[in-house]
Amino acid sequence: MNRLSVSAAKKQGQGSVTVAGFVHNKRVHKGVVFVDLRDLSGLLQLVVLESEVTAYQAVEGLNLESVLEASGILQEKPAKKGAEPGEKDFELLVKEIKVLSSAAEQLPIQVLQKIDNEADLDNRLNWRFLDLRKEEHRLIFSVWTELEKGFRKYFSDQNFFQIYTPTLMSTASETGADVFAVKYFERQAYLSQSPQFYKQMAMAAGMEKVFMVGPVYRAEKSFTNRHVTEFTGLDFEISYIASHEDVMKTEEEMLVAGFQALAEKNLPLEFAVPTLPFPRLTLAEVKAKLAAKGIKSEADDDLNPEEERAICALVKEEMNHDFIFVTDYPVSARPFYHMRHEDNPQLTKSFDLLYQGIEITTGAQREHRVEVLEAQALEKGMNLEELADYLNFFRFGCPPHGGVGIGPARIIMKLLGLGNIKEAIFLPRDVKRLNP
16 A cells, blocks of 8 residues: 555645545535544545546545545645634545544444543454544553663663573462462463562573563453553562662662653653652651551551652652652561561561652662571461472572562553553453453
8 A cells, every 4th residue: 555644745745645444533514525544644635526436425425534545635724713823724525535444333332432422441442443532542652662661771881781581480489379280281380479589580590681572471360540450560580689779779760761762752641750769758757647647558568559649749848859769668568588687687678659649660679699598488477398490599509689570551541641550551450340
């Protein structure tokens, strides 16, 4: 198909062109049909005169969201009232129409409607391919794309390896989280809750810096606006660190690189590129700040959603920052492989990163000494035989290391002010949803 995009056609501004796209809107008048043609780059008005008999008959009864190809002559549109001097727009005087695909008359959800008249979220997700025809919804994935470009450039500049890890595992990779058990021939396997073990294997292999992007599964029966059962995780792991501070420094630099790449794209989105360094508070300091504001705590070893929102609001007010690292979580709230402080073994060298009121990251320095790992695993009630492959990573020398697991969809959710994390995911999965 010798086709120009709508934006390229308007840039050409004159002459013969062929364009193709969806019928966004249509207005039938005596002797003429106006069609707003939509492609990924924008809208172009097609003018189909009754004198062009074949083309006129093709579009006169055509339903919205049908797909067509149109050829004709570009002409300048009359200037709109209030237009800037010299501002030009173009329309296509159609000579030929090819209907590439006809849409059914009744759409299950409307595409032309503005966002404040949207169908309910469940119905939108049932018809996700129609939902994503809206420019404001496609923006979600433009933001995903540009952020990840920035992250990847940072990793490339810092000489990280990208690795791809299995999602089928012989044992659960996290303590305290529900897992999906699946039949694997004559035995049981689990869908990965995290690539954690394999990232650490890469450290034991001497790769020093690795990152990965891949699916993560959590069999949590959660019905909140921030939980799904499958999500895309962004993970990295680095070696030869002095403490979890090195991990936090790497993550904040990576996030700034992503935000800068997004800012350079000039998308219709308002946000601030965060400044370095990000604020840091221990969990104990956070609890004290919240208590002073009269915010009650449900647990001493973790933050609930209300506390996360409250501490982020305080940090924004006091430090004008959208991010906050919360560090030094108690052993009771962390996995067995998190390293503990030498001077206070009840606290781990771990952190969460909160962004605009929601946790987006858990990270830590890992324990790399096999005898300590074994003791901590037994303390958590874990079976060392089931962990044998993992523990072997540390029997033959392994550098000090640490890393993070990040939920990028939560970043997108907050950047775009979405009401539910499912909107930030191409095809979300939750406790009830396995379709489409």
